[in-house]
Amino acid sequence: MATATPIATTRSAAGMPTGRLAIWWVVASEIVIFGGLLASYIMHRLAHDAWSVQAANTNTWIGAFNTLVLLTSSLFAVLGHKAADEGDGPKAALMLRLTALGGFVFLTVKAWEWTTEISHGYTITSNTFWSFYYTAAGLHALHVLAGAIVLLIVAAAAKKNLHMNRVELIGIYWHFVDVVWIFLFPLLYIAK
């Protein structure tokens, strides 16, 4: 039935709605994915002093700007959650769209940054530092892209006051993507 409420909204056998449990499960599995990648980066970075020479070529200001963009988008995401709790679907939708806008700004800046770096000869095959750089930042960027698309889908429903519980769920995912960048930023842009 098209109007039936999804079981993820109503079922609460685990002490919270199943949908929220599922998103925390996603976050936990993502911790292993990104955690393994970052741990690998850290151990190689500590073992190879030469990497600091390579890291010096990343642009701290661009990284800082993108951090600001993601932090701000997280603010909009949690304001969307608040609006959804208050039953204000249109406002929640607006906040989610602003969150997605932050994601697209992040990706645009990242695309420009990568274009500059590649044009200077720093590609994914240049050396192991740049391999890690493009892999970690690229995997993160894919998560930003996926999150931004889902944000827009959830926003479209929220505007009609439908599936309001999903506003919080996509918010949790988005905050996690923010947290990953919070660690990527010092690793790739500050520790030189």
Next chain:
Amino acid sequence: MAEAHTEEHTHHGNYLKIWAILVVLLVVSVIGPFFGIKVVTLITAFGIAVIKAYMVAVNFMHINGAPRYVLYLVTTCLLFMLLFFAGVAPDVMKDSGAGWDKTSEWQTAHEVGGGHAAEGDHH
């Protein structure tokens, strides 16, 4: 509506204030390296990253409002990351250990094996 029976509403704090603190911490982490002191850079970069991540998890993700087992689930995954690091790091960061060492042939193969990799390391 059935949703209302299971969806407890989150306590919402002053998110703008949290965001402002996060931005201030970001500025500090960017300024840190300008002092040119390694310890200061490490603290302002990674110490502040941990604080920022904690603030986002608690204030934006509301992890404290989730059932206790969610915290255990997330913590377990973080511990697995540390276990992975502890298990693999000696192979990467040390030249020798109990019953093994990185021979010069291994070093050469490792460094040159990547082709561009070795060239890139000396850019």
